[in-house]
Amino acid sequence: GAGVSQSPSNKVTEKGKDVELRCDPISGHTALYWYRQRLGQGLEFLIYFQGNSAPDKSGLPSDRFSAERTGESVSTLTIQRTQQEDSAVYLCASSLLDRGITGELFFGEGSRLTVL
Amino acid sequence: QKEVEQDPGPLSVPEGAIVSLNCTYSNSAFQYFMWYRQYSRKGPELLMYTYSSGNKEDGRFTAQVDKSSKYISLFIRDSQPSDSATYLCAMSVTSGTYKYIFGTGTRLKVLA
DSSP states (O other): OOSOEEEOSEEEEOTTOOEEEEEEOOTTOOEEEEEEEOTTSOEEEEEEEETTEEEEOTTOOSTTEEEEEOTTSOEEEEEOSOOGGGOEEEEEEEEOOBTTBOOOOEEOOOEEEEEO | OOSEEEOOOOEEEETTOOEEEEEEESOTTOOEEEEEEEOTTSOOEEEEEEESSEEEEETTEEEEEETTTTEEEEEESSOOGGGOEEEEEEEESOSSOSOOEEOOOEEEEEEO
8 A cells, every 4th residue: 555554453462462563664765653652642752763773762661662674664663571551552654754854754543552 | 841732622613613723832942843633543644834933824724833932823714524633733853853742632523
């Protein structure tokens, strides 16, 4: 498809399990972002990729969170040993951020994570 | 104090009303301002962006920035039920950055 694709759309897991969330950005978009959206809160920046590199991981809440991007395309956000406070919608976005010019952020529909 | 404050609503208005959505911010270095619209269970989509102070109009939507008051607004004229969504403001220091600060979003309901 032409848009940002995320999977799974919904994930229910038990506390302590690991989860992987996947993002397929728009083809050709060099920049990829992960945000977390909790109920009643704004979008919380997690990590940003330019190509396959992550210049800024400062938003990752703890070392249980990690992310990678390969082929300047697909990205995976992994949460290890999930906790109930990890329950949120995880949004991926991509853009044409290049040479200091920011393109519009195109968001996927998100992965809704529920940790029981 | 959060860098960006936004009334969460919900805001309910009758069809045809003029809607005013607002954000305040504390960082005087912000110069690039955006409004995103997010329908239920969808990702946000860019509605409008403005750079520095002033007004920008696009159809029924007007974005206004008052840097002296650190206040931005989105006005929707002749509101429609299809405008029912959550509206998030976002801002950054420059346009050439990856780091945007988002407000919490205001949930708007336009009643037919």
